[in-house]
Amino acid sequence: MEVFDWYAWVILPFIVFFARVADVTLGTLRIIFTSRGRRDIAPLLGFVEVFIWIVIVGQIVKNAHSLTAYIGYAAGFATGTFVGMLIEERMAMGTLVLRIILAKGADELTNALRTAGFGVTCVNGEGGQGAVKLLYTIVQRKKLSTVTGIIHEICPGAFFSVEEVRSSEMGIFPNSGRR
Numbered sequence: 797m798e799v800f801d802w803y804a805w806v807i808l809p810f811i812v813f814f815a816r817v818a819d820v821t822l823g824t825l826r827i828i829f830t831s832r833g834r835r836d837i838a839p840l841l842g843f844v845e846v847f848i849w850i851v852i853v854g855q856i857v858k859n860a861h862s863l864t865a866y867i868g869y870a871a872g873f874a875t876g877t878f879v880g881m882l883i884e885e886r887m888a889m890g891t892l893v894l895r896i897i898l899a900k901g902a903d904e905l906t907n908a909l910r911t912a913g914f915g916v917t918c919v920n921g922e923g924g925q926g927a928v929k930l931l932y933t934i935v936q937r938k939k940l941s942t943v944t945g946i947i948h949e950i951c952p953g954a955f956f957s958v959e960e961v962r963s964s965e966m967g968i969f970p971n972s973g974r975r
Contacts, residue, residue: 804859809868812852816872817879819848824880832890833962888938895932896947896956897921902929905950909933912946934961 826841856865898905902918909916909931917932935943940958947954 804862805864808855808859808862809864811868812856812865813868813872813875815848815852816869817876819845819852820873820876821880821883822848824877825884828880828884828889831962832960888936888940890937891934891961892937892940892958893932893934893961894940894943894947894956894958895930896951896954897923898929898931898951898954899923899926901951901954902931905947905954906931908946908950909943912942914939914943 822841822845829838906916914933919930921928921930
């Protein structure tokens with residue numbers, strides 16, 4: 797009678813799962829930091845990510861007969877991706893540009909945003925149904941909910957889009973001075 801291999805069938809899958817969560821979380825953050833030009837931390841995250849990965853792959857190769865380790869590997873990858881995105885969202889790093897297009901209420905919204913400390917640029921434009929104002933503001937990501945709250949309060953139903961900014965210089969940012 798063969799003895800049940802607890803390491804290969806139970807312990808290793810848990811180790812693989814948590815290691816994959818860690819390394820994929822780091823990989824997700826590394827990609828985000830790389831896309832935002834954070835050259836200081838991205839290589840360090842990459843080193844740790846690959847080190848964890850190679851150790852775990854070595855363990856799986858040693859125990860190639862463990863289907864549960866493969867399942868732990870795949871589940872850890874999926875969970876790590878999710879955890880990495882959650883962490884990045886909570887960190888709220890980065891800068892965003894909001895483009896707000898209004899047929900009415902642009903002056904009130906401009907004043908409200910400026911009163912709240914946000915810089916706003918207002919441009920005349922032509923939309924599908926006539927004259928519009930285009931408002932542009934650059935905000936720190938952690939201030940996005942404040943700005944969208946002001947937009948919804950002053951101009952409910954306003955059209956606006958949000959995009960990431962790779963870099964910006966100077967400008968008006970609440971509680972942070974010049975950038």
